Amino acid sequence: MKRASLLLPLLLLLPILTGCASKTIVLGSKKFPESNVLSKIAKRKLEQAGFTVEHKEDLGSTGIVWAALKGGSIAAYPEYTATISQEILKVKGDMSEEAIRAALQKEGIGLGGELGFTDNYGLVMLKSRADALNIHKISDLANHPDLKVGVSHEFLGREDGWKPLATKYGLNVPNTSGIDHSLAYLALKNSQIDLTEAYTTDAEIAEYKLLVLEDDRNYFPKYHAVFVYRLDMPQKAVDALKTLEGTISEDKMIAMNAEAKKTKDYNKAAALYFAGSPNAAMTSSAPEASSPFRVILTLIGQHLALVGSSLFLAILVGVPLGIAASRPGGVSQAILGIVGVIQTIPSLALLALLVPIPFFGISARTAIAALFLYSLLPIVRNTATGLLEIPASLRESAAALGLEPGAQLFKIYLPIASRTILAGIKTSAVINVGTATLAALIGAGGLGQPIIRGISLNDNNTILQGAVPAALLALAVEFGFNLVDRLLIPKGLRLPAPKD
Amino acid sequence: MIELKGVTKRYGTAVALQPTDLTIPAGQTTALIGPSGCGKSTLLRLLMGLLEPSAGSVSFDGTPVNSHTTQELRRRMGYVIQDGGLFPHLTTAENVLLMAKHLHRAPDAMQKRLADLCALTRFPQEGLTRYPVELSGGQRQRVSLMRALMLEPEVLLLDEPLGALDPLVRAGLQTDLKQIFATLKQTVVLVTHDMGEAGYLGDSIVLLSEGAIVQRGTLDDLRDRPATPYVTQFLNAQRSLVQL
Numbered sequence: 001m002k003r004a005s006l007l008l009p010l011l012l013l014l015p016i017l018t019g020c021a022s023k024t025i026v027l028g029s030k031k032f033p034e035s036n037v038l039s040k041i042a043k044r045k046l047e048q049a050g051f052t053v054e055h056k057e058d059l060g061s062t063g064i065v066w067a068a069l070k071g072g073s074i075a076a077y078p079e080y081t082a083t084i085s086q087e088i089l090k091v092k093g094d095m096s097e098e099a100i101r102a103a104l105q106k107e108g109i110g111l112g113g114e115l116g117f118t119d120n121y122g123l124v125m126l127k128s129r130a131d132a133l134n135i136h137k138i139s140d141l142a143n144h145p146d147l148k149v150g151v152s153h154e155f156l157g158r159e160d161g162w163k164p165l166a167t168k169y170g171l172n173v174p175n176t177s178g179i180d181h182s183l184a185y186l187a188l189k190n191s192q193i194d195l196t197e198a199y200t201t202d203a204e205i206a207e208y209k210l211l212v213l214e215d216d217r218n219y220f221p222k223y224h225a226v227f228v229y230r231l232d233m234p235q236k237a238v239d240a241l242k243t244l245e246g247t248i249s250e251d252k253m254i255a256m257n258a259e260a261k262k263t264k265d266y267n268k269a270a271a272l273y274f275a276g277s278p279n280a281a282m283t284s285s286a287p288e289a290s291s292p293f294r295v296i297l298t299l300i301g302q303h304l305a306l307v308g309s310s311l312f313l314a315i316l317v318g319v320p321l322g323i324a325a326s327r328p329g330g331v332s333q334a335i336l337g338i339v340g341v342i343q344t345i346p347s348l349a350l351l352a353l354l355v356p357i358p359f360f361g362i363s364a365r366t367a368i369a370a371l372f373l374y375s376l377l378p379i380v381r382n383t384a385t386g387l388l389e390i391p392a393s394l395r396e397s398a399a400a401l402g403l404e405p406g407a408q409l410f411k412i413y414l415p416i417a418s419r420t421i422l423a424g425i426k427t428s429a430v431i432n433v434g435t436a437t438l439a440a441l442i443g444a445g446g447l448g449q450p451i452i453r454g455i456s457l458n459d460n461n462t463i464l465q466g467a468v469p470a471a472l473l474a475l476a477v478e479f480g481f482n483l484v485d486r487l488l489i490p491k492g493l494r495l496p497a498p499k500d
Numbered sequence: 501m502i503e504l505k506g507v508t509k510r511y512g513t514a515v516a517l518q519p520t521d522l523t524i525p526a527g528q529t530t531a532l533i534g535p536s537g538c539g540k541s542t543l544l545r546l547l548m549g550l551l552e553p554s555a556g557s558v559s560f561d562g563t564p565v566n567s568h569t570t571q572e573l574r575r576r577m578g579y580v581i582q583d584g585g586l587f588p589h590l591t592t593a594e595n596v597l598l599m600a601k602h603l604h605r606a607p608d609a610m611q612k613r614l615a616d617l618c619a620l621t622r623f624p625q626e627g628l629t630r631y632p633v634e635l636s637g638g639q640r641q642r643v644s645l646m647r648a649l650m651l652e653p654e655v656l657l658l659d660e661p662l663g664a665l666d667p668l669v670r671a672g673l674q675t676d677l678k679q680i681f682a683t684l685k686q687t688v689v690l691v692t693h694d695m696g697e698a699g700y701l702g703d704s705i706v707l708l709s710e711g712a713i714v715q716r717g718t719l720d721d722l723r724d725r726p727a728t729p730y731v732t733q734f735l736n737a738q739r740s741l742v743q744l
Binding site: 393394396397398399400401402403404407411412415416418490491492493495496497 | 548550570571572573574575577579581582583585586587588589590591598599602631632633634647
């Protein structure tokens with residue numbers, strides 16, 4: 001019985017560890033609709049060219065997707081030229097495409113040609129209001145100091161944000177405030193503000209009938225959409241991606257973003273690209289069309305596998321570390337220090353550190369490794385504390401009986417400390433259920449998937465599909481561990497203390 | 501039985517035990533007595549190898565007590581401490597049988613020994629399945645004594661075994677202990693701070709002060725032929741009701 005309970009997490013771990021190493025082309029995309037839709041389009045193009053394609057959706061951040069591309073976990077993903085120069089190559093100011101291409105080449109990465117649209121920052125107004133005030137260009141704003149401007153706090157603070165823009169265009173708009181980006185469109189519509197910032201292909205631009213003011217002094221860097229790919233990708237696949245170049249206009253992209261927002265289905269949005277073409281009917285097979293209940297069950301299964309295997313590893317490593325940390329000396333301080341420091345690493349940073357390592361990449365392994373590291377502290381600390389709290393008289397009694405050190409540990413100390421150790425494991429498990437949502441950032445599935453997608457689609461229903469089961473799961477884990485306590489904590493320790 | 505030669509214990513610069521020679525004779529009860537911090541508990545721990553001497557040597561039945569031999573030697577000794585030192589996660593029977601089971605002793609013999617010990621220590625059989633928290637202080641000390649006696653030790657080492665008990669319970673246990681020691685012809689080292697207990701249970705008394713032995717002898721020796729004025733002072737400090 002005890003053995004079986006040890007084996008189960010191992011079995012869950014197996015398929016994840018072995019993975020599949022076939023020669024499919026893996027595409028990535030970032031956690032916003034446009035990126036996902038572009039990869040869906042590329043997926044179909046590659047499939048039409050005869051490739052088997054896997055698409056890792058909703059990956060965490062530029063850092064993570066880039067690390068995955070360099071590490072070989074993915075072969076290609078859609079990116080923007082200014083993001084490459086500023087965030088990846090860390091070059092300030094403009095950079096020509098040739099310069100970018102040459103810089104990427106050195107890293108083994110190819111740069112595809114422009115897809116046909118840019119997704120820049122832009123300033124938007126209701127079209128009706130702009131027409132009424134005769135505003136078409138950003139420089140026109142100089143004549144309207146009485147406008148109410150509401151921009152996101154981020155844009156307000158950015159180096160390429162509002163303040164330098166106002167300086168460059170000589171704007172003096174005293175009525176400028178910070179507003180949450182998701183609320184800005186509503187505020188525009190209700191005339192609470194006149195102007196906000198937007199991404200130029202946001203679905204809302206069509207939805208709310210907005211005008212993107214012309215950046216007539218070229219303030220905003222140009223974010224041309226392109227594909228970046230590994231230079232070791234088959235030439236035939238590179239050619240297939242090439243057929244996309246120059247074929248996606250801004251209007252088309254806005255329409256597809258709107259479709260994605262409306263249908264919550266990136267495949268349907270991507271189908272708009274192919275609409276009218278002879279291949280339009282050959283829409284990709286729809287394996288994702290199973291019932292929502294099924295989908296959630298699958299996600300819960302993935303989530304439990306992530307939590308179970310990482311927790312199992314954390315117990316396997318954490319308890320011995322805790323035992324070592326309960327011994328006097330510098331080792332103890334070092335162990336507690338290190339596991340403590342791990343806890344302070346932000347999850348995105350930890351993932352970005354792990355993804356470039358070949359064994360990890362964009363996979364459940366990375367998620368498990370990260371969750372394992374985050375699970376260590378409560379287990380190590382509680383194990384050490386539980387052991388240190390054992391009264392000296394009991395330690396002396398165990399030694400005086402002539403028990404070997406190993407027998408003292410297993411027959412006396414660990415059972416006595418079991419309550420504290422299990423409390424640490426329980427803490428880890430509950431935190432782990434919450435933290436495991438980060439797995440979705442690297443395409444490892446779990447309940448974080450609907451949460452991230454819901455956030456990027458601004459759709460509360462989708463968020464709740466992940467958040468509610470995750471919360472219930474945390475409660476179930478708490479409850480389950482209370483049962484485990486009854487099984488594993490010796491009865492003598494659970495009896496109430498005697499009244500004197 | 502146990503021999504100490506020039507045994508010293510220092511913690512940094514603090515001296516817990518000055519160079520000491522002492523012989524613990526077999527079949528007798530030797531009581532170590534003195535005020536707090538006099539070194540009596542340190543001495544007891546040195547006998548068991550729970551502490552290593554800073555200088556000098558301890559030998560048990562001819563075998564030197566050191567880090568290589570203590571594990572084996574401790575199995576030939578029984579140890580009882582003030583709060584009993586019972587393991588809270590084990591029942592009475594499990595506490596008592598722990599070492600015997602660990603050493604794979606024959607189950608029948610173990611059960612027989614357990615029953616005998618219950619009788620010897622006057623511990624009720626039905627208490628065998630109880631956990632330490634469910635026992636009274638006096639019962640806990642009886643269990644601790646059973647555990648110490650389980651493997652028929654050559655020497656029994658008791659560190660203030662009755663120190664935390666109510667006077668009535670304590671008096672009852674003192675009577676029982678005297679009888680048990682006599683029945684078993686047990687070699688015993690008893691640490692206590694109570695002169696009455698030392699005089700009642702001890703065949704010889706070792707009085708310590710500030711890490712050194714002041715006098716060794718019977719109660720009569722200490723009373724009638726004190727080695728130093730301190731001995732008389734210490735005895736007089738333990739006023740009895742009779743004197744009042």
